[in-house]
Structure formats: structure tokens, C-alpha cells
Amino acid sequence: DKFKALLPSLETGFMVHNEFRDFYKFSFQFNRQGTHKTLEKDLVIMLAPMILKDRLPEERMSSFVEFLNQTTDKSYDRITLDQWMSFYDFSKECPNLNEYDEESSAWPVLIDDFVDYATGMQM
């Protein structure tokens, strides 16, 4: 909530890619509660679009949120820093989901599941 209060006044547009990436990482770490190393999925769903606004295509962000909302996989109830960062890095590296090759990729399984969902292959 503290963070949320700060955000409207935050303009990240001036940051270059690396700076923004650090900021993006920081925003995950800042929002951790208690001794948890991970963030609750619902928090991520709220936070990510705010921070990534204008940084990623709207479509990518909203389809990721949709994916998280509908998944029944319990292992995604909490999101790790690795998953958080990977979503951003992956989106930058792979703007076209249809070109994604799971076999040769090292991205977290969350990304594989997301691509399956977004490209219409429900498992």
C-alpha cells in the first residue's frame, strides 16, 4: 500500500532499460512481507501492470494477468523473484509468442505454461 501510494507520482519513463530493470527488481523486493521471499499471486497481478505500464505491450501484460487469474496450479499461488524477472526478460526477448521454442529455452516453467495458455494450447 505504501508503494501504491508512491506510484501515481512515479514516472519511470526516463529510466533506460538497465535502470528500469533494477527498479523492477527492487519493486518486487520492496513488497515482500515478513520473512517471505516470494510475493502472493494477487499482489503480483496488481503490481506488475502498474510498474510495467508503457514498458510492455498492453496485450502481453493483460494476457499474463489473465493466465495467472485462471490457473489452478497451486505452485503459482506465490511468485518467486526469478519468475518475476523472467517474465520481463522473456517479454523483451520474445515479443512474438508463436516463435517461442520451449525445448531450447531455459525460462521457468511458469513461462512455458503461460505461452501454452496464451497460444491456445490448454494442458
Place this chain on the structure above:
Amino acid sequence: TDSTPEYLIKAEQVLNEESNRVKEYLNTGTEPKLLKVVEEEVLEKVESALLEKEGSGCKVLLANDKSEDLQRMFKLFARLEDGLRPMAEIVQQFISSMGHEVLNQRQARLDAGEKDKNDDPTFVKALLALHEKYLGVIRTDFDGHSVFQKALKDAFVDFVNKNVGNYTNAEFMSTFCDRVLKSGGEKLNEAEVEDNLEKVVQLFSYLTEKDRFAEIYRTHLAKRLLNQRSTSTDAEKVMIAKLKMQCGTQFTAKLEGMLNDLAVGSDQKSEFDSKMREENLKIDFGVQVLTGGFWPTYLYPEVAVPPDMNRCLETFKDWHTKRHQQRKLKWVFSQGNATVKAVYGKKTYDLQVTTLQAIALNALNNGKTMTYTELKETLNLEDPILQPLMHSLSCGKYKVVSKSPSNKKILTTDKFVANSKFSCNMRKIRIPVAIVEASHNSKRVDEDRGASIEASIVRIMKARKTLKHQQLQAEVLSQLAFFKPNPRAIKKRIESLIEREYLERSEDDTNVYNYLA
């Protein structure tokens, strides 16, 4: 035109003739060159056509057990540089199709309404027979050539890992071993036992999920050992030795540990027996100590033990603690057997029951009547255990206990009392009870797999320091001998290690991992 066998006979003839001709007329140095030309014309150029000829090609010869023709075919094609490979491919496909046929037969039996159980000796025997047959063909017709041995192996690996129905082939192999190794199973002499075990181990070598086999085998072995149902300890040792030879010491460590526990137990038995005599306790009592990690997980119901039994337990505990101060003992009341002397009127019976059944019977001694709820409180047993227990004593074949009302359901309002009208022709009666299992095999195997994958990843990364994802995955797969995880499973373990800061993703290349010291 000629059939393949006919052609091959002629080809053989031609080659022999040329060879003789050379010896008669030409320089011996010419022989190999000349024969090579003949081979090329007569065999190499037409190899495909010969192998695949409709009605007489390699597949047909195999199907009709044409041993002589196959031998000739082998000898001739062996002369060519790459002559055996196409033949081996056909042999592999053929064996694979025969294997799939065995799978289909099992499916057909299930489709016809046969009950799907964890035991299918017909199926296992069919697989063993198939293996035996083609092992023989390769030995006799193909001179045991490695190219054909590989074909046999690849064929078997292909279908042996395809499961039909609810149970895995790993489980069927294990229950088949159980039949061979337990008393009252298959009636076999010592040589037959060994032979069967040897053959099953060969089949087992084709399994990808060997760890599943091991876990199920362990459960069966435990049952045999604890219930004294092994035909012979030597046979058990032989099987474990064979598995060890296939898979290494680590694979059989737990199994060997279990046998060792039993050996130690029997060594110490006479010592404890004399201690029991000293104490002058009127119960014939024995304890088997199990080393925790080796045995399957059991339930530890904290049943209220009657005083007579408890004195025995305490005696053992004292005796044991004096010998092994550091060890902690925990009674496994869910296991264990007892013989209860039951007197009904003028007749006496020896009831072979479990420890818990004995304790329940003791509660109903001397004509006492108890409700289910009273029994539950007195014995301190939970419903999942107590219900089948009381069912076995009052609703089974031998109703040593009367239940009112006398239906087949156990309700909390039921009343139990020793059945004064009980009578039976036999003196010794075994009263079976449905066993309540602890944690299922499968979960244990999956947990162990996760740990194995992680250990492998850490080992590799520690040595290489930095590695691309694909290489890491390939090396992990090559290190894991007893199961084959899919790529996502490996990724999940990598992620877990990243989270626990054993590894990190490289900042420069998202496809690369760095080891974190």
C-alpha cells in the same frame, strides 16, 4: 523371380564357386578383390529388395522361425561393410511389434471384463517368453552379434515402458518376483527360481523407471520377511545380488539392510530368549528390530497394550537399551503377529492373528461385552484401524466374536462379545484382516526423484561453474540411471535451486546458469 531364401541360397553358391574358381586359376591376392565385386553385385545392390520382399523377406522369415534361412542371410550380409544394419532394423521392428502384441493381449483381457489387479503373471510370462525366444534367435541365427543384441534391447525398451491399465509394468515384474520368492507362490525348485529371477532381471534392465520397481519390490520384500513368507533367504539374496550387478550398490542398499536386520535379529534371538526365561513371563514373545531408513513407512498406532504384553515390551526395551544405548526404539503395533489360544467350551483353538487383533481379543476375554465406542476408548485406536479390525473378527469367515446386530457393517453402536457358539474343524485358524497402508509408494518415489535431480544438478554445476541450459539438462539425464525426468521436471528443480541460491541465471545470457559458491 526367386523368393529371398531361394536367392540367398544361389548367392551363397555363386560366392563359393567364385572363391573356388579363384583358387584354381588366379593369384590368391585377387580373391578378396574379386569376391568384393561379386558381393556388391549379388548382395549389396539388392539388399533392400531382398530384406523387404513380400512373402519371403526378413520379417517373414522371423515370423515363421526360418532359422536356417536367417542364418544364411546373416552370414551373407555380414560380408558387406554395412550389411547388417538394415537387417537389424527389421529385426528390431519385428520384435517391437511382437511386444506390442503382448500389450494388446493384456488390453483385450481387460476389455473383456477381467479385473485390473497389480498382479498379472500371464502378462509377465508372455514378456519373458518373448525375450527368451529372440535371445535364442540372436544367439543361434545371428551368432550373438552385437548389432542384433542392440536391436533386441531397443525393441524391448520401446514397449516394456508402455503400461496397459491402471498398474505399471514395473509393478507386475515386482509382484511376479513376489510369487517366485514367497512360500505358497509358484511351485518351483531352486534352479527354476534362479532361472526365473535371472530372466525377470533381464526384463527389468529395460525399464526406464527402475526406481519405481525398487520401491514396490521393497514393500513386497518387507511383507515376505516380516511374515516369514520367504521360500528361502538364499533366493532373496540371489535376487538382490542380481539387481546389484545391474544397478550398483546404492540401488540395493536398503534391501540388503532389511535382510541384515533379520540376520542380526536371529543372532540375538537366543540371547533375548534366555532373558525372557529369567523373567519367567508366561508369554512366548519375540521382537524383530527394524532399522528405520531401510524399511517401508509403517503406521504407529498408539494402542493401549494390556499389562501382560506390556511387561514383555518393557523387558525387551531394557535388554535392548543395555546393548545399544544410543538407539531409539519405536513399537510398530500395526505390524507383528500373534497366536492366541482361544478356549470355546470344550474346544481349544490357536488363532493366528495380528498384534492388534490379539489386543482386541484380549479386551473381550472372559465373556466381556463391549460396544464399539468402549473398545475404541479402551484400546485407543482410530476408526480406520479399528473398523476393519473388528470386521475381521466378527464378520469374516471365522466369527470368533459375535456382533449385534449381526450385519456386515461396523457401527459405533455395535456390541461385541466372544462368540460362545464358535466352532471349527481345524485347530489352527488364521484370521486375515484388511491392512491399512501408510504412505503410498508413488509419493515416496517422486520425492526421492526430486532430490536425485537436485543432487545431480548441484554436482554438475559445482564442477563446471557455468553451463548452458541444454548442456545441463543433457548431463543431468545422463547421470540419472533409474528414471528419466521430463525437461519441465528438471526445470522446476533448477528453479528451486535458484530460489535457494545454489545457482543464478547469468545476467549476460538468459540461457546460462552460474554456480553460486
